[in-house]
Amino acid sequence: MPRGNCQGQGWWHGKFRGCGYRLTTGREAILDLLSKSEGHLSAEDIYIKVHPRYPNVGLTTIYRTLDVLSNLGMVYKFDFGDGRARYELAEGPRGAHHHHHLVCTGCNRVIDYADFIDEEIELLQQTEKGLGKKYNFRINNHVIQFYGLCDKCNGKK
Amino acid sequence: MPRGNCQGQGWWHGKFRGCGYRLTTGREAILDLLSKSEGHLSAEDIYIKVHPRYPNVGLTTIYRTLDVLSNLGMVYKFDFGDGRARYELAEGPRGAHHHHHLVCTGCNRVIDYADFIDEEIELLQQTEKGLGKKYNFRINNHVIQFYGLCDKCNGKK
DNA sequence: TTGTTATTGAAAACCATTTCCATTAATAAG
């Protein structure tokens, strides 16, 4: 059964099955948590939330599942510079609320923003198109992040 | 002597001295290499190039120096998803050639591009301004990256 | 030249993530 780029439309089950992945308790629990949480969860965050209820979902499984989800395009993986990866559901059941990130390098707080997002998306799409053609790339993702100091951290000097 | 955000104009020496840092052989060697290399060097890359000529510049010093340079804003630190940080001189002696990155998730190749860069910068500046005001952030950096498959990796399926 | 102290290297510690491998369980076939 095919495994590669399985970019479908449906939700969990169909997508998993269609790509030859099995639907397990752990995977459902992780997807469930992600869809109920407000973004930026680390593998450990997820473990701490999921493991008590599903004691036979280990940290290893969390990592493996996140990797699968990431490859399927169902989850985005971010690096906010604090030494651990963060994960976010790419699109909720009721459609995406696209946003980008504003990261405080002082306290590692991350703010989702959607201001100016339309202009950003517009520009990104043009750029993707142009770059894709020029460099012969099949672009399927992008990252925009701003780094700075939040008011609290800025005050502390 | 002050250590914090020392965003000056001059080049190495002045900047270092002004911030209370000492100018050492190792630091000069690292800066020298960075200014002569085309971007995206990892700490190890730098070590391999610098250590033979300066045997008493260890990997630890490389990391520490890169950290200092990064804090001074003289070097940008990037994560291209291959598990190691990459560093780039923020601005060459003859001024910056600003660019963003196009990363192949297949072979980890990184392409610098400067197409559309003017529009990107323009939008980024507007966004920075707006976000800074709205969220009370002192923004001093940004990242734009595109991820995809280069022609070779795309062909392989 | 000398005193102060930032900087250094080597080794050890750190810690997020990955790998190993024997066991378990999801799925398909009968």
Next chain:
DNA sequence: CTTATTAATGGAAATGGTTTTCAATAACAA
């Protein structure tokens, strides 16, 4: 439903980039 196949699992161990420790060194100011 039962059984066979093999993907998935978890705990422990390994990995590997980065950071910390600490005694020795070297930049710099006096």
